[in-house]
Amino acid sequence: MVIAHRGASYYAPENTMASFRLAHSMQADMIELDVLLTKDGVPVVFHDTDVRKLTNGNGPVSDFRFTELQKLDAGSRFSKTFEGEKIPALEEVLEWLPDEMLLNIEIKPEAVSETGKNGIEQKVIQLVDAENLMERVLLSSFSYIAVKRFKEIHSKLRTGLLYEKSQSAGKTPSVLMEEYRADFFHCSSREMSRNWQRQLLDKQLPFMIYTINRKRSMKNWIHKGAKGLFTDKPDLLREVYSETSEI
Ligand code: G3P
Ligand code: CA
Numbered sequence: 001m002v003i004a005h006r007g008a009s010y011y012a013p014e015n016t017m018a019s020f021r022l023a024h025s026m027q028a029d030m031i032e033l034d035v036l037l038t039k040d041g042v043p044v045v046f047h048d049t050d051v052r053k054l055t056n057g058n059g060p061v062s063d064f065r066f067t068e069l070q071k072l073d074a075g076s077r078f079s080k081t082f083e084g085e086k087i088p089a090l091e092e093v094l095e096w097l098p099d100e101m102l103l104n105i106e107i108k109p110e111a112v113s114e115t116g117k118n119g120i121e122q123k124v125i126q127l128v129d130a131e132n133l134m135e136r137v138l139l140s141s142f143s144y145i146a147v148k149r150f151k152e153i154h155s156k157l158r159t160g161l162l163y164e165k166s167q168s169a170g171k172t173p174s175v176l177m178e179e180y181r182a183d184f185f186h187c188s189s190r191e192m193s194r195n196w197q198r199q200l201l202d203k204q205l206p207f208m209i210y211t212i213n214r215k216r217s218m219k220n221w222i223h224k225g226a227k228g229l230f231t232d233k234p235d236l237l238r239e240v241y242s243e244t245s246e247i
Pocket of ligand 1: 005032034047106140162186210230
């Protein structure tokens with residue numbers, strides 16, 4: 001599966017509509033994006049806790065109201081061509097999502113509250129449900145408590161556990177998946193050991209690897225049985241999959 005990491009983010013500013021539209025044109029199967037909450041509780045698509053590096057603004061996302069955030073330019077830092085790109089509301093992406101595409105919504109741990117009451121998990125699931133996208137969305141997080149909450153809120157939602165060592169207490173991926181009721185295991189290529197890989201394949205538990213931008217590595221992970229690969233270059237991964245299935 002071709003998963004466009006933050007959109008086609010090698011070619012366009014990450015987590016923007018321009019990047020998502022490009023990923024669609026490059027035949028990505030799924031778009032991965034990151035979600036945080038604004039000061040007034042709106043789920044927005046942005047990776048960093050602070051807007052400084054990727055926009056013309058300064059300060060934490062959680063200090064901006066949604067209307068204030070919308071005034072920032074999220075395109076120029078990438079290239080002048082994308083001047084005026086905005087930080088999208090998650091709702092905008094859900095409304096746009098083309099019928100043939102899947103969406104991986106990563107909830108950033110910074111936005112996850114201790115109690116979870118009326119928290120980001122609930123808000124995101126309500127938006128997904130309102131757009132009738134429950135079957136085309138995968139919710140994932142590095143926050144294990146959030147992963148657990150997804151299923152508690154809606155047992156039919158598909159979920160992905162992003163491996164985070166400090167929360168794992170030395171447990172293997174299959175044990176963690178069972179404990180947090182996750183359907184997919186996600187980790188970086190550096191983290192995935194042969195042992196984990198064997199265990200996951202033996203138990204027929206699907207795993208996905210981030211972030212793979214080189215052809216050789218793409219071929220390698222496809223060969224090793226990864227269900228999906230996160231990439232900033234969905235066009236290249238699509239090409240590799242076509243070549244692979246021709247063999
Ligand atoms: O979901 C996979 C990957 O996006 C996790 O890392 O930091 O790019 O959000 P990051
Ligand atoms: Ca992410």
